[in-house]
Amino acid sequence: MTGAVSPDRRRFLTAGAAVLGAAASAQLWLPATAHGAETPLPDGVFSLGVASGDPLPDGIVLWTRLAPDPLNGGGMPDRVVPVEWQLAEDSRFRKLVRRGTAQARPEYGHSVHVDVRGLRPDRTYWYRFRTSGQLSPAGRTRTAPHPYSSGGSLRMALASCQNWQHGYFTPYADMLDQDPDVVVFVGDYIYESTPSATALRRHEGTGEPFSLVQYRNRYAQYRTDPDLAAMHGHAPFVVSFDDHEVDNDFAGEIPQDPDKQPHDAFVARLTAAYQAFYEHMPVRATAVPNGPHIRMYRRLEFGRLARLNVLDTRQYRSDQATSQAGAQDPSLTMLGARQKQWLLNGLQGSPARWNLIASQIMMAETDLQVGEGKLWFYDAWDGYQAERNRFLQEFRKVRNPVVLSGDRHLTMISDLKVDYADPDSAVVGAEFVGTSISSNGDQDQAAFHREWDPRRPDNPHWKLLDAHRGYHLFDVRRDGIDAQVRVVDTVRQPSATPSTLAKLRVEAGRPGVEVV
Numbered sequence: 001m002t003g004a005v006s007p008d009r010r011r012f013l014t015a016g017a018a019v020l021g022a023a024a025s026a027q028l029w030l031p032a033t034a035h036g037a038e039t040p041l042p043d044g045v046f047s048l049g050v051a052s053g054d055p056l057p058d059g060i061v062l063w064t065r066l067a068p069d070p071l072n073g074g075g076m077p078d079r080v081v082p083v084e085w086q087l088a089e090d091s092r093f094r095k096l097v098r099r100g101t102a103q104a105r106p107e108y109g110h111s112v113h114v115d116v117r118g119l120r121p122d123r124t125y126w127y128r129f130r131t132s133g134q135l136s137p138a139g140r141t142r143t144a145p146h147p148y149s150s151g152g153s154l155r156m157a158l159a160s161c162q163n164w165q166h167g168y169f170t171p172y173a174d175m176l177d178q179d180p181d182v183v184v185f186v187g188d189y190i191y192e193s194t195p196s197a198t199a200l201r202r203h204e205g206t207g208e209p210f211s212l213v214q215y216r217n218r219y220a221q222y223r224t225d226p227d228l229a230a231m232h233g234h235a236p237f238v239v240s241f242d243d244h245e246v247d248n249d250f251a252g253e254i255p256q257d258p259d260k261q262p263h264d265a266f267v268a269r270l271t272a273a274y275q276a277f278y279e280h281m282p283v284r285a286t287a288v289p290n291g292p293h294i295r296m297y298r299r300l301e302f303g304r305l306a307r308l309n310v311l312d313t314r315q316y317r318s319d320q321a322t323s324q325a326g327a328q329d330p331s332l333t334m335l336g337a338r339q340k341q342w343l344l345n346g347l348q349g350s351p352a353r354w355n356l357i358a359s360q361i362m363m364a365e366t367d368l369q370v371g372e373g374k375l376w377f378y379d380a381w382d383g384y385q386a387e388r389n390r391f392l393q394e395f396r397k398v399r400n401p402v403v404l405s406g407d408r409h410l411t412m413i414s415d416l417k418v419d420y421a422d423p424d425s426a427v428v429g430a431e432f433v434g435t436s437i438s439s440n441g442d443q444d445q446a447a448f449h450r451e452w453d454p455r456r457p458d459n460p461h462w463k464l465l466d467a468h469r470g471y472h473l474f475d476v477r478r479d480g481i482d483a484q485v486r487v488v489d490t491v492r493q494p495s496a497t498p499s500t501l502a503k504l505r506v507e508a509g510r511p512g513v514e515v516v
Contacts, residue, residue, distance in 0.1 A: 053282030145303035160406025161436030167491025187242025215276035
């Protein structure tokens with residue numbers, strides 16, 4: 001897709017027809033035959049389930065994609081299909097509050113994004129879709145608190161890195177039981193890797209995705225995981241992407257292997273990947289891609305309790321450094337000038353008790369060198385130290401900053417410090433690097449500790465280090481954040497036994513994090 005998308009076009013794509021009142025009877029939604037003049041659609045159009053996302057005090061995005069043949073391009077006819085939707089205050093849809101019709105368009109993979117407004121804050125709702133006599137599963141969602149509410153609590157889950165080939169997405173079954181108000185997903189929703197004959201669950205296709213249809217098929221495969229689908233249907237997600245939604249370790253318009261992917265070919269790949277991401281995520285029309293560009297950094301408010309700044313640490317970054325001197329080059333940027341200023345403004349002017357930053361990659365230092373000297377991962381914030389250190393200085397003036405990250409396939413929970421070169425440097429915040437949903441599979445814990453425990457003396461800011469699969473769960477209140485590291489015993493089976501690996505606490509007004 002090329003060319004700018006007008007604001008009017010964006011609103012049309014998202015909202016479809018005008019929202020109607022709630023007078024219609026729920027009887028309308030009994031499965032019925034398709035309208036006489038239309039050719040009925042194939043069975044199973046709602047194979048990818050439903051989802052919601054980006055909650056506002058008065059609004060929510062509702063999502064589905066019509067795909068009766070999900071792993072082969074979707075299987076839909078090449079025409080616009082009207083899709084009815086309903087939103088209700090009860091699970092039996094007797095108290096309808098909104099309904100309408102959206103257009104599932106072939107140029108967007110017959111995805112549907114309905115941006116419902118005029119809702120009540122801090123309220124649970126149920127929603128569903130219907131087309132051609134077929135009824136979707138019902139989804140459950142929740143709006144954000146009133147903008148001026150300062151009390152209460154927020155239960156938030158942090159997830160990332162779900163590799164289909166490495167295991168089942170069993171942590172979501174436990175997440176469903178924990179009933180979070182919102183799920184923050186910080187990247188690697190899919191993996192672009194080639195199908196492996198030895199994988200636990202083999203990727204579809206014959207190679208890496210490059211075209212729009214190939215990316216659609218990969219997303220569709222991931223969406224068929226039953227635990228992921230159930231979680232999407234239970235709570236709103238706030239999603240961002242990291243590298244594997246496109247290509248490992250890409251930076252802006254630079255691929256991991258520029259000698260193998262010419263610039264024009266990689267731009268075409270970005271265009272396909274970003275469109276497929278939009279088509280499969282419950283995001284607003286502000287995220288409709290414009291060719292190889294997509295606007296994903298954004299801010300969500302949960303009353304005066306928490307402000308969530310969602311970053312894009314891929315699209316605007318400089319190419320990765322290749323040396324320690326390069327990592328400290330002040331000209332390198334992770335966020336780009338505009339996003340960097342946007343984040344600073346949002347931190348400096350925040351009325352929130354807690355200022356949360358969803359960053360796809362780790363902000364705290366990881367010194368891999370045992371003993372004297374430093375060795376860093378250049379793809380993380382360690383490779384962009386001048387910009388990282390400016391933010392850490394800024395955190396001195398920010399109320400209760402907490403960074404939520406992914407990427408590592410490990411739980412790495414740290415104090416954020418102004419200067420990691422100085423062991424006595426001030427602590428200015430906390431960071432939770434969530435482990436992966438399935439990436440790296442069931443790791444050998446003894447081997448992990450043999451590799452990583454010797455590095456702990458060189459990283460005294462690390463408070464917890466672990467290699468089990470799972471997610472992090474946060475109960476955010478005015479006086480503090482209580483965090484749980486939730487893990488499962490295996491991702492190699494379709495079901496697993498969950499447990500709490502650790503509990504941690506961040507006290508309001510006291511930077512840093514402590515193991516309880």
